[in-house]
Amino acid sequence: MIKVYIVGNQLNYANFVYDHELVDTLEEADLVIFTGGEDVNPAIYDEENKHSYINAVRDSEEAEVFLDAMLQDKPCIGICRGSQFVTVMSGGKLIQDVDNHAITGTHSITNTNNSYPLKEIDITSTHHQMMYPFNLDEEDYEIVAYSTVRRSTEYNTGFGEYHEDEVPVEPEVVYYPETNSLAIQGHPEYMNKDSEAVKYCNWLINKYLL
Numbered sequence: 553m554i555k556v557y558i559v560g561n562q563l564n565y566a567n568f569v570y571d572h573e574l575v576d577t578l579e580e581a582d583l584v585i586f587t588g589g590e591d592v593n594p595a596i597y598d599e600e601n602k603h604s605y606i607n608a609v610r611d612s613e614e615a616e617v618f619l620d621a622m623l624q625d626k627p628c629i630g631i632c633r634g635s636q637f638v639t640v641m642s643g644g645k646l647i648q649d650v651d652n653h654a655i656t657g658t659h660s661i662t663n664t665n666n667s668y669p670l671k672e673i674d675i676t677s678t679h680h681q682m683m684y685p686f687n688l689d690e691e692d693y694e695i696v697a698y699s700t701v702r703r704s705t706e707y708n709t710g711f712g713e714y715h716e717d718e719v720p721v722e723p724e725v726v727y728y729p730e731t732n733s734l735a736i737q738g739h740p741e742y743m744n745k746d747s748e749a750v751k752y753c754n755w756l757i758n759k760y761l762l
Contacts, residue, residue, distance in 0.1 A: 554762070557581035559617050562588070565631055568740040568750045569757065583761065584621045586614060586634030588739070591681055594648060597640050599710030603648035604681070615641065627761035628733040635726070635735035636681055642728035643692065644685040647714060650704035653677050658749075660700035661724040661738070668755055672700055675724070675738035675749040682707070683723045683735060696734075696756065697725035727760050734760050
């Protein structure tokens with residue numbers, strides 16, 4: 553049984569985790585989940601806010617929880633906004649606005665870990681910002697999955713626009729070994745528990761975090 557601590561009151565975000573129970577404190581947890589919602593404040597990753605809709609109080613509160621989790625050696629997982637939050641807390645940046653990712657259905661992502669039997673998996677996509685771990689040293693992040701087809705036609709930041717060659721792939725799942733954090737851009741909690749995306753996300757949790 554995996555003991556899950558949800559940061560905030562959006563308890564449905566644990567729905568996709570097999571064989572879990574919710575706990576009320578960080579100290580009890582085997583796994584900490586950061587959830588969706590407002591954009592992360594660009595000031596945290598040293599950019600001007602040009603395209604972000606922020607909640608600075610939430611950022612501050614969640615940053616304290618994240619740092620406490622690190623001190624207690626608790627693995628973290630971020631879903632949607634949460635994936636962007638753990639990216640920033642792990643030293644990465646965000647692209648403040650992209651297009652063709654805030655859709656009502658699913659799109660294909662490509663898995664890079666050869667230990668998993670499938671290469672391409674469909675997952676939900678409901679975001680207008682994108683993880684940008686490429687400012688980090690290569691050993692500090694692993695692109696576990698990326699958009700199979702480059703979807704966005706623009707990559708807007710606080711200082712202008714990234715050129716396509718500055719975005720090697722569009723990250724969908726990223727692992728940060730220094731913080732033992734897994735960032736999943738999609739919403740597996742919205743999907744059927746028998747879906748390949750949910751199976752894949754549970755495999756990722758066990759492979760990288762637990």
